[in-house]
Amino acid sequence: MEPVTVLVLSLSCLLLLSLWRQSSERSKLPPGPTPLPIIGNFLQIDAKNISQSLTNFSKVYGPVFTLYLGRKPTVVLHGYEAVKEALIDHGEEFAGRGRLPVVEKVTKGLGIAFSNGSRWKEIRHFSLMTLRNLGMGKRTIEDRVQEEAQCLVEELRKTNGSPCDPTFILSCAPCNVICSILFQNRFDYKDQDFLNLIEKMEEIDKILSSPWLQVCNNFPSLIDYCPGSHQIILKNVNYIRSYIVEKIKEHQESLNIANPRDFIDYYLIKQEQEIHNQQSEFTFEHLAITANNLLAAGTETTSTTLRYALLLLLKHPHVTAKVQEEIDRVVGRHRSPCMKDRSHMPYTDAVIHEVQRFIDILPNSLPHEVICDIKFRNYLIPKGTTVITSLSSVLHDSKEFPNPEAFDPGHFLDKNGDFKKSDYFMPFSAGKRICVGEGLARMELFLFLTTILQNFKLKSLVHTKDINITPVANGLASLPPPYKICFIPV
Ligand code: HEM
Ligand SMILES: *[C@@H]1O[C@H](CO)[C@@H](O)[C@H](O)[C@H]1NC(C)=O
Ligand SMILES: *[C@@H]1O[C@H](CO)[C@@H](O)[C@H](O)[C@H]1NC(C)=O
Ligand SMILES: *[C@@H]1O[C@H](CO)[C@@H](O)[C@H](O)[C@H]1NC(C)=O
Numbered sequence: 001m002e003p004v005t006v007l008v009l010s011l012s013c014l015l016l017l018s019l020w021r022q023s024s025e026r027s028k029l030p031p032g033p034t035p036l037p038i039i040g041n042f043l044q045i046d047a048k049n050i051s052q053s054l055t056n057f058s059k060v061y062g063p064v065f066t067l068y069l070g071r072k073p074t075v076v077l078h079g080y081e082a083v084k085e086a087l088i089d090h091g092e093e094f095a096g097r098g099r100l101p102v103v104e105k106v107t108k109g110l111g112i113a114f115s116n117g118s119r120w121k122e123i124r125h126f127s128l129m130t131l132r133n134l135g136m137g138k139r140t141i142e143d144r145v146q147e148e149a150q151c152l153v154e155e156l157r158k159t160n161g162s163p164c165d166p167t168f169i170l171s172c173a174p175c176n177v178i179c180s181i182l183f184q185n186r187f188d189y190k191d192q193d194f195l196n197l198i199e200k201m202e203e204i205d206k207i208l209s210s211p212w213l214q215v216c217n218n219f220p221s222l223i224d225y226c227p228g229s230h231q232i233i234l235k236n237v238n239y240i241r242s243y244i245v246e247k248i249k250e251h252q253e254s255l256n257i258a259n260p261r262d263f264i265d266y267y268l269i270k271q272e273q274e275i276h277n278q279q280s281e282f283t284f285e286h287l288a289i290t291a292n293n294l295l296a297a298g299t300e301t302t303s304t305t306l307r308y309a310l311l312l313l314l315k316h317p318h319v320t321a322k323v324q325e326e327i328d329r330v331v332g333r334h335r336s337p338c339m340k341d342r343s344h345m346p347y348t349d350a351v352i353h354e355v356q357r358f359i360d361i362l363p364n365s366l367p368h369e370v371i372c373d374i375k376f377r378n379y380l381i382p383k384g385t386t387v388i389t390s391l392s393s394v395l396h397d398s399k400e401f402p403n404p405e406a407f408d409p410g411h412f413l414d415k416n417g418d419f420k421k422s423d424y425f426m427p428f429s430a431g432k433r434i435c436v437g438e439g440l441a442r443m444e445l446f447l448f449l450t451t452i453l454q455n456f457k458l459k460s461l462v463h464t465k466d467i468n469i470t471p472v473a474n475g476l477a478s479l480p481p482p483y484k485i486c487f488i489p490v
Contacts (some may be wrong), residue, residue: 028380040068098367111289149451174302192324346419350412418457469475
């Protein structure tokens with residue numbers, strides 16, 4: 001045979017082989033739209049409305065389908081059954097964290113939110129235990145949140161009932177709660193260190209939610225060409241990190257093992273106990289990144305929920321009136337609301353659940369990854385495949401929540417007006433990766449909102465029917481549109 005013929009024949013064989021391998025790989029994965037070479041299904045996804053795009057795909061391909069974001073397959077789980085089956089029934093296999101290259105550069109696989117395997121398990125377990133211990137100590141987490149709620153009210157009082165954009169003040173309060181848990185003390189809302197921390201975090205969040213970042217995450221090789229932004233992330237993270245490092249050093253000097261004051265103290269004690277373990281996960285660097293994770297995960301999510309809650313309360317004055325009536329009846333005017341009150345306030349509890357359901361703040365959660373090959377509903381999902389769980393599809397299920405597009409606290413009330421739990425309430429996700437701060441966040445939402453409504457009437461500048469509550473399209477999180485509000489002291 002001619003050498004050229006041999007070459008052509010063997011090249012064709014190789015090509016066929018690779019096509020065959022690709023399609024046989026695909027044939028075991030869940031169905032989905034045909035990907036284009038290199039860019040995959042990118043052009044078929046509306047970057048401004050990712051949730052809606054996923055819903056549209058699920059109508060064609062069912063509740064479990066495959067998308068190619070770039071060359072790698074991503075399995076999407078849509079609807080309660082599929083999400084629950086993965087996160088709860090196969091919790092262990094689906095507990096990996098999907099790759100986010102932009103974040104990886106910064107966290108290097110450390111911390112809670114973007115780590116994996118036994119390292120993730122240990123630090124997550126430690127963090128949950130520590131939050132629990134701090135919840136029961138001499139100065140409980142509830143004390144800290146109540147103190148912050150009073151400071152928040154004082155700060156809102158300073159607006160003198162004039163129209164304001166509540167974004168900044170509502171970021172300070174949740175940030176301060178985490179600071180108090182990590183560093184023992186809250187900050188004054190005018191403290192320059194505090195303002196710097198918040199500013200750097202806001203800048204990071206802005207970049208993290210921009211559409212180009214989604215592109216960079218799916219084409220990691222582009223990261224180094226992406227315009228400046230991830231350098232800004234690195235710079236800001238390093239700023240926050242150096243602040244935390246300074247605080248850790250102060251803690252090392254003042255540590256009293258018999259009397260841990262905060263998260264850092266508990267960590268330093270744990271580190272001391274593991275001093276002879278060469279493989280210990282409890283390193284200095286790991287604490288810095290874990291503290292950073294808690295600050296980042298705990299501030300913006302909670303403050304956005306508070307800001308959206310106030311907008312919805314402006315839009316629905318009759319709901320607000322009923323909450324205020326319940327506060328008056330159960331708490332009165334002369335003491336601060338506390339967590340014990342919640343079980344006597346079914347309407348308020350239902351309103352807060354409905355806020356979280358309705359706003360659907362992280363429509364697609366954070367990406368997961370399967371940690372081993374797994375057979376799921378007769379498909380084979382190979383180890384390392386990214387998995388997206390549509391929390392949005394669970395929170396908007398019309399069987400569980402009649403008229404899911406409407407804001408209706410009745411979704412969480414029974415016929416007698418008692419609070420009604422729902423397994424479909426998943427704004428914090430579910431299973432092994434469920435939000436570490438769920439308990440804390442729900443405490444903050446309850447105490448901050450009831451304390452605000454105990455002290456102020458909310459007033460809008462525009463007529464209720466003109467209040468816009470449509471979320472601003474966004475990469476990772478759903479944000480409320482900007483608005484102004486007046487806090488009129490009662
Ligand atoms: C309304 C407020 C909040 C919402 C809606 C929220 C929601 C979520 C969601 C959906 C996830 C992803 C879970 C998954 O991967 O399946 C998550 C993870 C996480 N959240 Fe939250 N969160 C909130 C507040 C907080 C607070 C206050 C903290 C601080 C203690 C926190 C710390 C974390 C951490 C550390 C993770 C990563 C957990 C892991 O990967 O194992 N969150 N959160
Ligand atoms: C989803 O499908 C509807 C109806 O087919 C279409 O009007 C809409 O533009 C689609 N949305 C997205 C984001 O793909
Ligand atoms: C999780 O671990 C696997 C290998 O064990 C690795 O390929 C993957 O990148 C890790 N994910 C993250 C987010 O570190
Ligand atoms: C997404 O699309 C749905 C239906 O097409 C629409 O109701 C919703 O407002 C859109 N969301 C955004 C953020 O554009």
